[in-house]
Amino acid sequence: MTERKTKVRPKAKRTQAIVFATVLVIVAFVVVLATRPAANDTNRPSPLVGQFAPVVTGTAIDGALVDSANYRGRYVVVNFFATWCGPCRAEHPEIKSFTERHQGANAPVVIAVAYDDSASNVKSFFKKEGGRWPVLADDDGKTSVDYGVRALPETYVIDPSGLISAHIPGQITTAQLESLTGVL
Amino acid sequence: MKRLMWPVMLLALAVSFVVGTVDRPSDTSATARVNALASQIRCPTCQGLSVGESDSPLARSSRDEIVRQVDEGRTDQQIRDYFVSRYGNDALMKTTSKGIGAVLWTLPGALGLLAVVGAAFALRRWRQTKSAVDLTDADRELVATAMRSRS
Secondary structure (H helix, E strand, O other), rough: OOOOOOOOOOHHHHHHHHHHHHHHHHHHHHHHHHHHHOOOOOOOOOOOOOOOOOOOEEEEEOOOEEEEHHHHHOOEEEEEEEEOOOOHHHHHHHHHHHHHOOOOOOEHHHHHHHEEOOOHHHHHHHHHHOOOEEEEEOOHHHHHHHHHOOOOOEEEEOOOOOOOEEEEEEEHHHHHHHHHOOOO | OOHHHHHHHHHHHHHHHHHOOOOOOOOOOHHHHHHHHHHHHHOOOOOOEOOOOOHHHHHHHHHHHHHHHHHHOOHHHHHHHHHHHOHHHEOOOOOOOOOOHHHHHHHHHHHHHHHHHHHHHEEEEEEEEHHHOOHHHHHHHHHHHHHHHHO
């Protein structure tokens, strides 16, 4: 009785190798595409972290002149918000608590930037909810684009040397602010 | 002549790929530049739309920023770089040719080229095989004789 052996011919082996390699490349391609964050993902890390912070300057809604560069040597919290944004309204008491707990010459400074909102809405919101930090009206959106804002609220922390040390997309808490500004 | 056909076809494919992906010189008027740049920069809050196509507040602000920077005399590349420095590589509608973007650009082209080369080899082998089994007049005569003897 003759034993039949299944032999894989060299040509078939080569074809198998080519098919395997091609499938591997396609799978790798799909995995790379699938694991990349979407372009409109609001939780993407900001490329500004570790870079010098763009200057936030202008006349606040209460008439005071604001320039983030004047606070070099202190932590500066730049909070982008709008009164029509639910999470922004929800985080307001957290920021208020943070500013009330940390006051003094070296305490962190909070600067709010109101995007796509009216000064009258912001004024009545602060009158009702409280809060004593300066609010700039970003009417032309320049400051928001300068900071790469995607969705409100967004908060950036600038360290005492002027570098952006943190970016927090979404609602922020007092504990987060205390931890990121080194006052815990 | 036959030998030259495949290299010429591959060259034509490579040239068309390069021509299709390289930026063409654009109209230099300020409005045309703003429109061209707005079509290249991705709306940060939309799905697959440029800031030129979207009417969201952030898209409007981005267009204003483009106008401002064009007025300040910045080059197209500087303006694109500005948006990339704020929003990352995905700020541009067209993926950059750096890092993972380079893979995304070159891989489909490389696979296409591989497929063309593979098809060329397969075609060549198929032709050789076909010529190997071509019948001679003697073969045909033999078959005809066999058929006659059966009937």
